[in-house]
Amino acid sequence: xxxxxxxxxxxxxxxxxxxxxxxxxxxxxxxxxxxxxxxxxxxxxxxxxxxxxxxxxxxxxxxxxxxxxxxxxxxxxxxxxxxxxxxxxxxxxxxxxxxxxxxxxxxxxxxxxxxxxxxxxxxxxxxxxxxxxxxxxxxxxxxxxxxxxxxxxxxxxxxxxxxxxxxxxxxxxxx
Amino acid sequence: xxxxxxxxxxxxxxxxxxxxxxxxxxxxxxxxxxxxxxxxxxxxxxxxxxxxxxxxxxxxxxxxxxxxxxxxxxxxxxxxxxxxxxxxxxxxxxxxxxxxxxxxxxxxxxxxxxxxxxxxxxxxxxxxxxxxxxxxxxxxxxxxxxxxxxxxxxxxxxxxxxxxxxxxxxxxxxx
Numbered sequence: 001x002x003x004x005x006x007x008x009x010x011x012x013x014x015x016x017x018x019x020x021x022x023x024x025x026x027x028x029x030x031x032x033x034x035x036x037x038x039x040x041x042x043x044x045x046x047x048x049x050x051x052x053x054x055x056x057x058x059x060x061x062x063x064x065x066x067x068x069x070x071x072x073x074x075x076x077x078x079x080x081x082x083x084x085x086x087x088x089x090x091x092x093x094x095x096x097x098x099x100x101x102x103x104x105x106x107x108x109x110x111x112x113x114x115x116x117x118x119x120x121x122x123x124x125x126x127x128x129x130x131x132x133x134x135x136x137x138x139x140x141x142x143x144x145x146x147x148x149x150x151x152x153x154x155x156x157x158x159x160x161x162x163x164x165x166x167x168x169x170x171x172x173x174x175x
Numbered sequence: 176x177x178x179x180x181x182x183x184x185x186x187x188x189x190x191x192x193x194x195x196x197x198x199x200x201x202x203x204x205x206x207x208x209x210x211x212x213x214x215x216x217x218x219x220x221x222x223x224x225x226x227x228x229x230x231x232x233x234x235x236x237x238x239x240x241x242x243x244x245x246x247x248x249x250x251x252x253x254x255x256x257x258x259x260x261x262x263x264x265x266x267x268x269x270x271x272x273x274x275x276x277x278x279x280x281x282x283x284x285x286x287x288x289x290x291x292x293x294x295x296x297x298x299x300x301x302x303x304x305x306x307x308x309x310x311x312x313x314x315x316x317x318x319x320x321x322x323x324x325x326x327x328x329x330x331x332x333x334x335x336x337x338x339x340x341x342x343x344x345x346x347x348x349x350x
Contacts, residue, residue: 013198024283
């Protein structure tokens with residue numbers, strides 16, 4: 001197998017090719033952390049933001065880049081997750097667990113997601129993201145989330161399918 | 176909002192920028208179809224292949240590009256799904272339903288996945304993919320799939336998180 005060849009290096013993404021296979025790679029990041037966060041009252045925490053690549057509002061699990069800012073270059077997965085959860089949603093978590101590492105989109109991107117579980121949540125801020133973000137927080141009862149998500153689709157929003165992965169992982173806890 | 180600007184156009188992927196946001200876009204495709212297929216015996220059909228961008232074997236739901244080959248340019252979602260399911264796994268399905276459209280990776284790609292449900296499966300071929308693919312088919316009992324997936328992780332394979340979305344959608348059927 002040959003080394004990847006870089007066709008174009010942007011500010012945030014590169015387009016690489018290895019053995020005739022083209023794919024995107026993120027620059028200035030040690031990976032992405034994705035957070036499955038639920039409250040003691042059995043609510044799941046979701047975020048909504050406009051996503052330029054799909055030109056639509058997308059509802060997703062809270063998530064963010066690890067190590068994309070110089071002062072956080074070497075932060076751990078849980079430190080990044082804690083920072084991103086608070087920035088985006090205003091929640092802090094007592095308990096953190098690792099769920100798994102997954103490819104974001106294995107056919108076209110080298111990105112690996114570190115998926116973590118957050119429980120024991122206390123809200124100590126408003127969230128909304130950093131100065132470049134405009135994030136709306138949704139706190140939805142787990143036993144009504146499927147119907148709520150269907151309503152969001154009917155409003156023209158897109159849903160990140162990892163929300164449903166999260167619902168499966170939550171349903172398996174204690175099994 | 177400005178029109179996207181193309182920084183680089185490859186054979187399969189472009190790197191675009193809109194309002195300072197960089198993202199990847201697939202060329203020569205009308206989208207991607209992803210198939211949640213289960214047998215009458217309550218097995219789920221999964222596929223495994225080496226994925227160049229992550230340099231690892233990845234286990235995924237059967238999936239494929241729509242309209243990437245000239246003769247199939249205008250095929251429907253279900254026609255593409257039926258073709259890809261048979262090509263990759265050897266199965267044909269009696270019943271097809273639409274689940275939802277989802278972004279593949281909304282922060283870095285414009286790709287939209289059409290997720291469909293296939294039931295009433297009959298195996299009429301071996302699968303394995305087209306001449307450029309080397310796909311291994313896994314037929315796994317739904318009531319043992321969580322443990323099976325954990326074993327695959329311990330073997331160093333990566334799992335597409337949409338497998339778990341599929342398990343949630345299947346669990347909700349009839350609710």
